[in-house]
Amino acid sequence: MRLNKFIRPCRHMSSTTTVSLGLKIKPDFQPAPKLTVTDLNPHTVSAKYAVRGKIPTKAELLRNQLNDVDHKLPFTKIISANIGNPQQLDQKPLTFYRQILALLQYPPLLDDPRTASIFPKDIIERARSLLKQIGSVGAYSQSQGVPSIRQSIADFISRRDGHTCARKELIYLTTGASTAVTYLLTLLGQNEKTGFLIPIPQYPLYTATLTLNNRTALPYYLNEEDNWSIECDEIESIILDSKAKGIDPRCLIVINPGNPTGAILSYEAIEDILNVCAKYGLVVIADEVYQENIFDGKFISVRKVLLDLLQGPKADLYKNIQLASLHSTSKGISGECGQRGGYMELIGFDESVLEQITKLSSISLCPVVTGQALVELMINPPKEGDESYKQYHEESSAIHDSLAERAMKLYDAFNGMEGVVCQKPQGAMYCFPKITIPDKAIKAAKELDFEPDEFYCNELLETTGICAVPGSGFGQKPGTYHIRTTFLAPGSEWINDWVVFHKKFMQKYK
Secondary structure (H helix, E strand, O other), rough: OHHHHHHEEEEEEOOOHHHHOOOOOOOOOOOOOOOHHHHHOOOEEEOHHHHHOOHHHHHHHHHHHHHOOOOOOOOOEEOOOOOOOHHHHHOOOHHHHHHHHHHHHHHHHHHHOOOOHHHOOOHHHHHHHHHHHHHHOOOOOOOOOOOHHHHHHHHHHHHHHHOOOHHHHHHHEHHHHHHHHHHHHHOOOHHHHOEEEEOOOOOOOOHHHHHHHHEEEEEEEEEEHOOOEEHHHHHHHHHHHHOOOOOOEEEEEEEEOOOOOOOOOOHHHHHHHHHHHHHHHOOEEEEEOOOOOOOOOOOOOOOHHHHHHHHOHHHHHHHHOOOEEEOOOOOOOOHHHHHHOOOEEOOOOHHHHHHHHHHHHHHHHOHHHHHHHHHHHHOOOEEEOEHHHHHHHHHHHHHHHHHHHHHHHHHHHHHHHEEEEEOOOOEOEEOOEEEEHHHHHHHHHHOOOOOHHHHHHHHHHHHHHHOOOOHEOOOOHHHHHHHHEEEEOOOHHHHHHHHHHHHHHHHHHH
């Protein structure tokens, strides 16, 4: 509503007159102080996000320092192993994606006679089809996402899981999976006594979002010695203990494949999780953004197991389970983090809850439209016989094989280091080795106000330029120390540098 509706014009007022509303402030006052951190929302101040925390911040300062000719640093580049950001670490974009995006961004190319000599025929046809569905990528879509893309996602999910009941009405395209997490945790957290079961180690987005919303995180520890498996007896104990303390356990988060662990859940493990959730009425959030990053084993969605159970002899036990499944174009073979494409599918939610989630998506207007298009391309890549298939297959296979090779190199390197034990990464993009840090190093860390694993990461960065994240930023059992690192960086030189550093670190602090 415009301010001038409430201003009564006088006959001396012109269209260029500045209205003071009768307030006159003479320039003889003392300036009011600036806001400081004590004036801010305390929940925002308390939130932490380790993958862009103290060590990565220092890494950026050192990166800038490398631009100086006489920088005197003992390395020539920063290896950003702190975050799953594939294309920052030289993973090439898939040609299939970028050619179609080029045509979506500049449709006149479709009518240029030269285009047919540059782009394969199926690329041109696919771009025309998407433009008919989307319209301009510069225009808002429906808040829930382009209907035809949501239908395409439903078809993909049905093919993947062998259950044909996916519906586009229950699919929400999102600005990466992170937005879906924010929607769900914001909406499901009724007050500060609402509890969310979080796997430890966990992806810091979850605890950060809960802190921002003043909700209670209920950590459950993964069993490292059993390849980061989930102990449902422990989860049940946490639920009962929380209830006794006046906390209402509302939701269980599952990250599969695991971040930062790289572990994959078995069918039986997922079934056990669903049994606990059915018994205690917990909403399940299945973070499955690494489902294409599988190196050892097989990905099974929580959705598939749930629908199997709903068709089994004890279906009534599972009829009230509420499941939110998340996926993203940021990981997998796509690695399109900056394009911000993602989706969530909701199963079993009451219509009144769905209305509120739709409202949240409406407040955000719509997800990035090119990100929505990338979701469609991710779930419907070229088929054998398409002109673009050969190049797509070669590029995607090369990315997958290279990731698998580097994962094993890093895994072997860690297990060859003194005092280091690393579980084999079955999927995702990370290793999470446990490190026995010498007492002398722990003492040195304390003197510098560092956590011991943070001290290790700081020394690693200053010596080699490798930026990894301390396990304390992801959660770990008390008395243990871990490092979270990606294996996205190309080559093996940086892995060799880490091996040399670790040997010297252990010798220095023995």
